[in-house]
Amino acid sequence: MTEEVGRKREIQNGSEMAGERRTSRKITPIEYPSWMNASDKRKHESYMKLLVAKWNARNPNATPLVLEELTQEQRAWLKQEHLAREKEIGEAYVARMKEEDARVEAERDPNEDNDDRLYQHYREHWEWKTNKEFGSFEDRTRIPAMCFTVDPMPRISRTMRSMQIFSVKVKEVCGDLHWPLDVFGIIAVRDDLDYNRNVIFERNRDNCQTLNEQDPYLVLTGPVRAPVTMFGPMRLDVILKVRRTNESEDKVLSLIGERYECCESVNYQASNGQCAIRSCVSSEKYKSKLSTLEVTCGIVVKSIEATISVHIIEGSWPDGFSGQFTAFTASVSHMKVSLLKFGDGSVPVSAADGTLELSRCVVSVERFGELRICASAWKGSNKFEHEVSFQPSQSGRSSHPLTVGSCEMEVTVCWSLFPVRYPTTICTSSSNGVAGKVA
Numbered sequence: 001m002t003e004e005v006g007r008k009r010e011i012q013n014g015s016e017m018a019g020e021r022r023t024s025r026k027i028t029p030i031e032y033p034s035w036m037n038a039s040d041k042r043k044h045e046s047y048m049k050l051l052v053a054k055w056n057a058r059n060p061n062a063t064p065l066v067l068e069e070l071t072q073e074q075r076a077w078l079k080q081e082h083l084a085r086e087k088e089i090g091e092a093y094v095a096r097m098k099e100e101d102a103r104v105e106a107e108r109d110p111n112e113d114n115d116d117r118l119y120q121h122y123r124e125h126w127e128w129k130t131n132k133e134f135g136s137f138e139d140r141t142r143i144p145a146m147c148f149t150v151d152p153m154p155r156i157s158r159t160m161r162s163m164q165i166f167s168v169k170v171k172e173v174c175g176d177l178h179w180p181l182d183v184f185g186i187i188a189v190r191d192d193l194d195y196n197r198n199v200i201f202e203r204n205r206d207n208c209q210t211l212n213e214q215d216p217y218l219v220l221t222g223p224v225r226a227p228v229t230m231f232g233p234m235r236l237d238v239i240l241k242v243r244r245t246n247e248s249e250d251k252v253l254s255l256i257g258e259r260y261e262c263c264e265s266v267n268y269q270a271s272n273g274q275c276a277i278r279s280c281v282s283s284e285k286y287k288s289k290l291s292t293l294e295v296t297c298g299i300v301v302k303s304i305e306a307t308i309s310v311h312i313i314e315g316s317w318p319d320g321f322s323g324q325f326t327a328f329t330a331s332v333s334h335m336k337v338s339l340l341k342f343g344d345g346s347v348p349v350s351a352a353d354g355t356l357e358l359s360r361c362v363v364s365v366e367r368f369g370e371l372r373i374c375a376s377a378w379k380g381s382n383k384f385e386h387e388v389s390f391q392p393s394q395s396g397r398s399s400h401p402l403t404v405g406s407c408e409m410e411v412t413v414c415w416s417l418f419p420v421r422y423p424t425t426i427c428t429s430s431s432n433g434v435a436g437k438v439a
Contacts, residue, residue, distance in 0.1 A: 048075060051082050115255040115288050122235075122257025126195070134195045141196040143422060145225040145307045145362050149414045152395040157417035159394075162305070162364040163189065163227040163234055163260075164281075164298040165200055166335050169217045170253070171285060171294040177242060182208035183253060185240035189223065189260070192230040194422045197237060198223045205250075208243050219359060220338075226305040226364045228418055233259040236286070236295065254288045260297060279331045279366060298332060303364040304392045306371055307414040308339060310402070312354040317347040318384065318405040321377040325356070327363045330370035330389075337363050339373075356409075365392050373411050377404045 045067075052065045055078065070078070104121075123137055148157045168187060173179070184205050188197035200222035203209055209219060227234055238256035261284065281298040308327060317323065322343040326336040339358045342348065348357040365371040374387040388400040393415045402409045 148416045159302045160228040160418040162303040166296045171292045175290045180212040182243040184208045188237040190235040191227040300364040305416045310356040314408040315406040321379045323377045
């Protein structure tokens with residue numbers, strides 16, 4: 001009797017455990033009703049209802065269609081009719097755009113600056129596309145970094161495919177331009193969140209950066225938040241000039257309003273292609289009348305935004321040593337983002353709290369990847385280097401000590417997901433953190 005009860009208890013316990021594990025085995029339609037099919041059916045009915053409404057609106061004099069009375073053949077015909085109409089509209093639009101481009105080209109003054117014409121066309125297209133929903137063409141992005149550092153708010157935030165900007169350099173100059181060049185102007189990227197300028201370089205005429213053939217790289221100071229790619233590639237917005245003795249003699253070095261494609265295989269709409277499955281890096285060259293600009297960027301998949309700050313806790317930077325702080329991800333460790341570079345011990349520090357004034361502080365890292373931050377100091381043959389690693393989080397802050405010689409520092413990273421849409425009230429201020437060079 002006891003043995004039989006024991007067997008029953010064993011069978012019962014086994015059944016309960018199997019019940020706990022039942023989601024891991026294959027489920028047949030007989031065992032589990034397909035609620036997904038029911039959901040698909042509701043979506044399909046909503047789609048058919050929309051097609052019926054559109055057809056009735058286009059044919060006011062015909063007998064109105066009633067969805068419930070349509071046969072399967074009539075439903076199939078209605079869908080085919082809709083697809084054919086959409087194709088016709090698309091082909092007509094493409095033909096109209098070709099005619100417009102041909103007309104503009106025929107009317108173009110041969111003496112007109114082609115760079116200026118293309119940039120003006122880019123600006124007009126931006127204004128037409130946004131319809132002033134995001135302000136004026138010159139407006140800066142109003143979405144700060146660290147939107148969700150304190151509260152990830154999963155319903156309106158998530159990981160995204162983002163853009164990592166590594167470098168911008170003047171690859172070559174032509175015409176009457178010669179090295180060195182005193183460069184000023186603005187470079188920005190525009191993404192799908194708000195279409196506004198996310199500035200990565202900006203200098204006025206009185207604060208030029210001098211470039212030479214040995215060091216043609218611009219010192220980047222942005223982005224202010226990580227740019228994302230939701231529906232298509234980002235746009236590069238460049239207005240750079242070369243300062244001459246008199247302002248009237250200044251030359252336009254580069255004038256660009258074009259899209260940035262990381263790799264040809266990416267398909268933003270279908271979320272596939274090389275960039276959709278793994279992070280990658282590429283360089284694009286943009287030719288203007290007097291120069292060629294080379295932009296090196298990467299796409300970081302399923303990424304988290306990381307805002308970095310560095311504080312000196314004890315000691316000071318080694319006397320007379322040059323230094324550099326860089327950030328990079330384990331997936332593309334050969335490509336580094338320069339956060340700060342300085343020479344001869346002139347490390348820029350806020351006297352108030354010992355915070356380093358980083359040139360850049362916002363980068364991206366894969367959600368399940370690794371962010372590494374490295375500090376280097378050198379003077380002649382003497383060199384110090386220390387690297388720390390961070391595991392990304394969806395929100396909050398992480399800190400690690402960083403030591404260079406006798407200089408003890410603390411690196412803090414603020415993690416944040418990206419907003420899924422704009423506008424959103426949570427992103428109108430930096431209440432979740434301190435956007436900028438400190439955190």
